[in-house]
Amino acid sequence: MKGLTNKRIAVAADRRADAIQNLIENMGGTSISFPSQGRQRLNEEVSRQNISDYLTQSYDWVILTTGIGARTLADSAYELGCQGAFIEKLNKDQLAIRGSKTIDWLKENELQPSFIAEDGTMENLLEKLKEKLDVNNNPHVFLQAYHQDDAKLKKDLEKLGCTVYLSKPYSFEPPIEKTVLQLKKKIKEQTIDAVVFTSKTQVINVFQDLGARASLTESFNDGVLAVAVGKVTAKELESHGIEYVLQPSKPKMGTMVVEMNRFYQNRTISAQ
Structure with missing residues (x-):
């Protein structure tokens, strides 16, 4: 049965x-x-601004936490005519990744992460990031976050000595x-x-x-x-x-x- x-x-x-x-x-x-x-609600204007800021500023680490977020940013880059530049910059930057859908997106774009949260949690990602951060040089982090966790994630990174750029390309309505x-x-x-x-x-x-x-x-x-x-x-x-x-x-x-x-x-x- x-x-x-x-x-x-x-x-x-x-x-x-x-x-x-x-x-x-x-x-x-x-x-x-x-x-x-x-x-799901795409924050298109915010996402476009995130792409513009990412391409014109330098970051020591890029943290991508969801596949939806990564794809939304990439779509905005396409609309702005700079998708190639976006992927090229990601290819050069250190990428910390959480989530199987985010990993799938990286594979589609032939990007290699510096490391992946082994159990899919932000706790694991932050623990691994601690080992790699050069806190003496005030590392700059581009954080693509999920709207319900964004404040906590930003705060946790700042406690580690990071300057955090918070990217929120999408959210969910109730x-x-x-x-x-x-x-x-x-x-x-x-x-x-x-x-x-x-x-x-x-x-x-x-x-x-x-x-x-x-x-x-x-x-x-x-x-x-x-x-x-x-x-x-x-x-x-x-x-x-x-x-x-x-x-x-x-x-x-x-x-x-x-x-x-x-x-x-x-x-x-x-x-x-």
């Missing part, structure tokens, strides 16, 4: 939600979509409140078996209401399986007191669903 047979799985993802739902249903499950990310409330209701009532999260933002949006956090955590610890696509998302779930978070060995959506299917298969075998 397929592991997800008779399982009701909520999907909090926006992007590629259809593909995740199809995989779940192919493995016998019932999927329900509760998009909790919010619409998700539809009714959709998030419906998901929270399903979790609290335990009328779903699992919730699939594919980003830290989705977790933040679901747990945003202080008054609901304890009951959500209780439901996750009492039968609703929390599923994360990777370590960053899993860490955010764990920060809310969730004792067990299922995550794949590789941060891929397909691998995540396969791992969830195996989890329920093993549970069925153990119960026999």
Whole structure:
């Protein structure tokens, strides 16, 4: 029997939600979509200014934290007619990279990073960067950040003695409140078996209401399986007191669903 047979799985993802739902249903499950990310909003004017500043200033390090951010900057460079200069400068600069999608973008443009966060987290990236920074020379850093973490990341780098240029080429609008409330209701009532999260933002949006956090955590610890696509998302779930978070060995959506299917298969075998 397929592991997800008779399982009701909520999907909090926006992007590629259809593909995740199809995989779940192919493995016998019932999927329900509760998009909790919010619409992506490109800050085109900001991105163009970021490109102009990057090309006219010198930086000791360039930190790219998301594939979306890197692609948005590259698109702005194309619109400005300087994509070649942008890629050429990146090729000469020291690149610190986080995230599999960012790595994919680098490969597409034949760029080599100086180092990559091994576990996909900013904590790991900053630890590795500490070993390489020449703090005595006030290193200048171009930081492409994610809007919910930008202030903290900038502050952490400044504590290391860096002068930081903050690039925010995109952000996310709040998700539809009714959709998030419906998901929270399903979790609290335990009328779903699992919730699939594919980003830290989705977790933040679901747990945003202080008054609901304890009951959500209780439901996750009492039968609703929390599923994360990777370590960053899993860490955010764990920060809310969730004792067990299922995550794949590789941060891929397909691998995540396969791992969830195996989890329920093993549970069925153990119960026999």
